[in-house]
Amino acid sequence: MAAALPTTLRSVTNTKIIELKKQRDVYESSRAAIEQRANNRGKQLERIESLLEGSFRIEGVRVPDEDSSDEEEDVSARPPNAQKLNNHRKLLKQARVDPSFPPAVVDRIQQALNKDLELKSLQHQHAQFYSELVTEWISDAHEAAQVPAADNGAMSTSNFENVGRKEMHEQRTEWESIVFSEPAVDTEAILAYLEKLFTSQKETKKVFEDMKKNIVTFCHDLKEREVFTSDSVQLAIKGLLASDLLSEDKRAILKTFSTNKEVLKEVADVLQMRFESLETWQWTTTDGAITLEQRRHLNGKYRVFMDEDVLDALLVHQIGMEWASLLKTQFTIFFHSFAWKRAADTVPLEARHRREWFLGRDDSTDLTLPKSRHESYAVDYFMTQLPESADDGPRGYGDSDDELGSTSRKNPLETKHGLLHLLITEALVARHLHPERPHSIIRSDYKWFGPSLPHPTIFTTLRFFGIDDFWRTFIRKFLDAPLRFIQDGADGQVRVRTRGIPMSHALSDVLSETVLFTGDFAINQATRRNLYRLHDDFWFWGPFDICRRAWHEMSVFASVMGIEFNTEKTGSVTLAPSSATGNDSSDDDISVDSEDYSGLPDGDIRWGFLHLNPKSTRFEIDQAMVDEHIKELKLQLDSCYSIFSYIQAYNSYASRFFTNNLCSPSLAFGREHVDAMVATFAYIQKALFPSGRVTDHLASVAYSRFDVSSIPDGFWYLPITLGGLELRNPVIPLLAMSESMHHSPVRILEKALEEDEARYLVDKENYEKKNTGSGLGTFNLSKKRAVGNIDDQQFMPKDEYLRYREERSPALARAYGQLLTIPKQQSVDLSPEVEALFNTVKTSRKRRNGGRGAHKDFDAADPYWRWIVAVYGPEIVERYGSLQMVDPGRVPLGVVGVMRAGKIRWRG
Structure with a gap:
């Protein structure tokens, strides 16, 4: 990060935080007044109507009166929450005049109004917390920018061990001995x-x-x-x-x-x-x-x-x-x-002639x-x-x-x-x-x-x-x-x-x-x-x-x-x-x-972290190398003061670096490789965090620094634009891949052989039905002599038919391509429940300037996000009313984008 940039970003963020605090204070003051007025009413229905009237005003919507009607304005143009409030108004109107109206519905409306007010308080609180996290990140980057590149290895919090300095000097010495020496070349x-x-x-x-x-x-x-x-x-x-x-x-x-x-x-x-x-x-x-x-x-x-x-x-x-x-x-x-040069067709000429004789084609x-x-x-x-x-x-x-x-x-x-x-x-x-x-x-x-x-x-x-x-x-x-x-x-x-x-x-x-x-x-x-x-x-x-x-x-x-x-x-x-x-x-x-x-x-x-076992023809994970990098990962994470930089380092090292060094799965690697990767990530989690959960560690840090408690797990994993921190879980894509791995590598090749054996029977039957004693190929007499002795009554043996599968078998070529394929991710099903969770984002965006801040990759079609939403979505929606935990306009998302665009310079 350029030295002047954190200072500029911090100024922008501080301005936004000040405005955000003003909005929060105004809202909390209005909420308190609404609740006070409602509590001063004697009857339940009057208290609810008072809450409803205040809720209309908080939404910035005109309170309908007895003379107004839906025909006088475009109902579709109203914010979704205003439409819900208007429905409450109509039902309460019935409750006042209809003795048969269910009391439980009145109670439910009261609970809904109170919950909406509480949700808005939570969203303001979340926006404040989020902005403080961004400020912490910028401050961390500002401190880093003040340290010269040569001393970057020593920059850290007190618990960061100065790693790699010995190796750095050793590698520099060797580099200099090579680059500044004249090679002996003929x-x-x-x-x-x-x-x-x-x-x-x-x-x-x-x-x-x-x-x-x-x-x-x-x-x-x-x-x-x-x-x-x-x-x-x-x-x-x-x-x-x-x-x-x-x-x-x-x-x-x-x-x-x-x-x-x-x-x-x-x-x-x-x-x-x-x-x-x-x-x-x-x-x-x-x-x-x-x-x-x-x-x-x-x-x-x-x-x-x-x-x-x-x-x-x-x-x-x-x-x-x-x-x-x-x-x-x-x-x-x-x-x-x-x-x-390229590998020539290794099918001998005579064998090619025999195949054309029996098959009637090249x-x-x-x-x-x-x-x-x-x-x-x-x-x-x-x-x-x-x-x-x-x-x-x-x-x-x-x-x-x-x-x-x-x-x-x-x-x-x-x-x-x-x-x-x-x-x-x-x-x-x-x-x-x-x-x-x-x-x-x-x-x-x-x-x-x-x-x-x-x-x-x-x-x-x-x-x-x-x-x-x-x-x-x-x-x-x-x-x-x-x-x-x-x-x-x-x-x-x-x-x-x-x-x-x-x-x-x-x-x-x-x-x-x-x-x-x-x-x-x-x-x-x-x-x-x-x-x-x-x-x-x-x-x-x-x-x-x-x-x-x-x-x-x-x-x-x-x-x-x-x-x-x-x-x-x-x-x-x-x-x-x-x-x-x-x-x-x-x-x-x-x-x-x-x-x-x-x-x-x-x-x-x-x-990477793999070594080839010639007995199993599989790449296996070198546990000693994993252990060595877990130590380094812990030191790098300990050097991150801010929560944002911690997650950025965790995503880069624990998720991407380890995943890349374990190699992406393929059908040739088989399900064993996926299982070994999943087990390795579980091992890394347990080695880094006593509880085995990175979110427990982050929640503990957030509580100690910002006095924020009861943070739902989904907050850490959901996208930045929804008000989350986009912590990556490397296990989810692997589990989704394993769902589509139905055959072992050996079985894939066996099926290709079975397909060729079945084709042999078809070709044999075709020959035996159509043969007139002169073969099916378009041969002249001289070519027939070149083929040699052929028993006109017998089709070629199966071992001869299968001998040149490498050069002639489309089934084997297809199996070869299949083995090279990265397994498709099969996520959790898009059930009505999961789809409803995604739809809460669409509804929220309609309320907020037509989708400003939409996450281009956050979609129910994405296997990763669908899995994340299925796991964490219900708790988030229960708490915030939507997966959109905060209005994107109220948090410094642009600042976060600039910060995330910078390259990570590893310390030590």
Whole structure:
């Protein structure tokens, strides 16, 4: 949060609170007078009529007299509560003159009038409490803004332990030892490696030369273009705001730019002038350097960010996006060319002829596993770090607390989760189709990849791809930045980067992805398969001998390029052949100890809080890692003084971070994974809170600070715009998903096999009915001889029919897609009772300026909100008369929106 912002917000909120208190005092005074006048009346009916008259006045509605009628005014235009009061008036009129009128109805009207007055008092009280919570949050942010970034780890309440400082210094020392050292790289070896890879085969050389020509042309064309316009600057601002690069102060500057068309035009003009004199461009520095800031992520790692000038950031970002878009297009064309090998149709020619003979057709189809794999890889995994166009937003790195993404494709975290789903699906399919073959999985990434990527490797690769001297000179300036850590002060040592790429820059992605593209292609050429890579995190799977070949090629690539594997994240598993035959297999049959599978990297397969159990072919939760992060979560929560910031941290860490590190469920993971996630969240709750309920803790804090008691649980969970605090419950989506998981992964594959077996019987019957002794295929005599000996009277055996299911079975392809699916959430039913609870919000909004402050996602169709309302709605409606606990106009919701939009900076 920019330093001046909390002060401004606090001023706005304080003004609103003062006005709110005035309104509350006026209401309570009016209520007291109404009740006093009513109590002074002698008869019950007179007391009720007095209450009714006062209620009309509080609603701001004219009190109907005996001469008025509904025909004189539009009844539909009255507020709903006024209509209810008018109904009370008519019934009381009957009670005065009709001896048969039920006394119980009179009592009920009296109770309703008293309850309405009490509800309004509660709503005023709630608005006051809510505004005080916002003020507390702003004060907490104001204190945080006064503490320099370098000291942010020490900012806390008295019970916050200064965590991570030792790790921060250790990681800085290692980072400096890499970034400011000259790497030993053999550029001649790199050039020879690239020459052999891209020019030794005639078809590959032709495709590569075409790509290189396009890159050379772009080098010239880009220099002549008007890159910076108001529209492109607006997109660049959007991209930078979506990244984690800039400080809050500089993010605020960008937001100011984006809201003023005249300013945007001026900024675009300045940037275009700088672009046109790019050969003289240099980084803008303060005291001779760009300051560096270390930021802690929830995984415990510190990343180093440059606090660069705003105009420099816009210039470099837009140039990076232009290059990223061009290279993504060229690499994609290359991928779809003949140069890129893909798994061939492994059905032998004779087998294809036999199938056509017996089936009367070529039974190849677009819905097969090889085609599904190729299309999925192209869309979701090929060069995902680069944007589809310069108008796209930048890509994040898929951290578990990273929400970065584009609306047009999966965000990085969704892609990572999808990759884990795919990995398990492929293992299940491999065991299902070929239990007799060992199936291996490799996972690794590169050690300190961003900071360690050698500059000679980058420039040798760029030159090989045709990027000219002009652009390589600019890129060298971009890389060779003078740097100084912010905590060292203005007199700290200034050093020039000699290795690695800056964090969170589109141009950095261009450089790293260009180098890594060559590795992707090398592995494809060696194996006819694809390396599944997300930035520098990569996976490979398949038959053991192919995986061994792939790992050898990965090792050669890393050695030549001067980068190292991260041994902590490197490992492999092999699902050894089952002792069973056919398509059945059991967990007990899987063992990796029966043979020596050397040639693959040592280590387990891990991701987030999960490790792959090769015996069960399932990812299982590492309890020790969960325990470690529970400790960190508790320290982070203890550092939050305000209730709002506590809930924001809880939602980010306990809900999103843990959920992301446990991986979203899929049908391939099975219900066991959902059950394990639910059990883990229950464990976290019990570890954090003695009662096992976060709401009990929050209620206790609210009582001690604001003297507010008897807070209903729903207050914490309902949306901000209804007067709640929007605490997230990560268990609810999981329970809703489990309702739709009817079959185990193995059963899904078994059903596909049963479908193919049933199809076999249909095809066999078709052949036996229609066969004339010459087969059903349209064969000439020479093709018939090529098929070989065929018994005209016998259809092909079932094992032959099923032998090529991977290449020919639509049922298996559908099962494969089904296993990759995230289970649909099946929430509680929208019963009349639940629907009535949602309708109380619609009724409330009619009374309040036609729906002002409506929550765009709060809808009965949303599975999460429907579940929340079913659990907590009855108590809320009983207490406040509606799910809308407070009039949105009476609380500073705009201030809350601004505060929630700020990025969380974790302490320590």
